[in-house]
Amino acid sequence: MSDVQDRPANMTRNIPAPAVTIESKPFWDAATEGRFLIKRCTACGEAHWYPRALCPFCFSDETVWEESPGEGVIYSYSVMQRSPSGPYAIGYVTLKEGPAVLTNFVDVAPDGLSIGQKVKVKFQPTENGPPVPVFAPA
């Protein structure tokens, strides 16, 4: 098949600009500065993802942004082979803070991923939008 030729070895994928809402704007503003934020509830103490104004565990509205080193392990993944731009990996990372984050894995070969693998966040530029978090082997 011609579409499996000349694919990038590191699964870099063009990522579209994210839809930014008034609620998520602080996250994307921080992303522009290279900072990865999560939300934590000051009432129950739990961190959650994706970030919400109200805690999805205790429903308190006392949630605060918290900078995360973006370190964790791969919970699961799948490498999409049927992509005109080459294979790319989607998966969940379980952050050290606890929550699982849906993301793409980059800087790794399509056969180089495994469940439990340590990964760390990095930001990938988008066209006409803020950079988005992706994860690479730590």
Next chain:
Amino acid sequence: MSIKGKAYIVGAYEHPLRDAPDKSTPQLHAECAKGALEDAGLSKDDIDGYFCAGDAPGFGAMSMIDYMGLRNVRHMDSTETGGSSYLLHVGHAAQAIAEGKCKVALVTLAGRPRQNKGGWGGGAGKPGQLTDGPPEAGYENIYGGSTHNTYGMCAMRHMHEYGTTSEQLAWIKVAASHHAQYNPNAFLKDVVTVEQVVNSRMISDPLHLLDCCVVTDGGGALIITTPEIARSLNRPKVKVMGAGESPKGPMGGRNLDLTHSGAVWSGPIAFGEAGVTPADIKYASIYDSFTITVLMQLEDLGFCKKGEGGKFVADGNLISGVGKLPFNTDGGGLCNNHPTNRGGITKVIEAVRQLRGEAHPKVQVPNCDIALAHGTGGSLGTRHGAATLIMEREA
């Protein structure tokens, strides 16, 4: 039977804002829910029924249930009739409460048309502009998620936790193909082997081409009526015995669990209402968007233990006349039909054929008196709605 006097409105809250530039629409929904709960003196985890209409962003009720973390919901309704929706929801909630389908129902409405002067909803928007779409969209839709790769993640994790193999998953497709050969309308009529499935091209690992359902046009319809009318008609009688439903999503990302589906909740509700167990089911229609979908649902419905689905489906155990649990005897979504990428109705239709004794003679289950149909909508890998239906043939 009537709803008269069967339900009470105990909480009511009107959001104080008339111009909300600093809050998202999901946030307004959640703040209204919080206000109504506080007014009633109840907490979020008391809610087991959720009702919303077209103003609620995202996929049916799934996005808002996940956003708010409504983890005990067992009844959902996103009936959309415009501005009258919420009155209608109160009536539907009263019906659900009267029938024991839920005990504490939440109805929400919210939106911010003053902030969306460009139009309704809000997609990606123009660069630099704020949008107001589904709450998860910005954080998730950018990563190229599809049904194939989000279900692929479930299969990958299932293999990791339980040692499930591609060959075991392939048996699900093999069984469906054995049934489809007798269905003249089936999209794929050829019997396939385990080897053909595992050697078909990889779509999103570990799911191969033949682990995926077909894409078809078409449709279906059902008519449900009273016992009196059913008995007056000259057709075999298929009685609804039990129904269960449940949402499932990451709900904040804590203890993410991609190896279970919402069937773990919807199944016991339906079995309990019907007063039967998995051992009583003679035929099962199991949603088969992918082979892994079938395997997880069979486990979650209790046809086998968690993690033992691979062994359960192997060696033709799902083939009518061969195995212990005949499934999807029309060929299912894997071979027959998946109209407009929504296979739920065909699951009910084939169960009705089986209960009436009108399935193809080669796949008809003898004395098929109790059947189950189960569906998963959305994605097992992100957020989905599960529904279980148990039906009985009335002599």
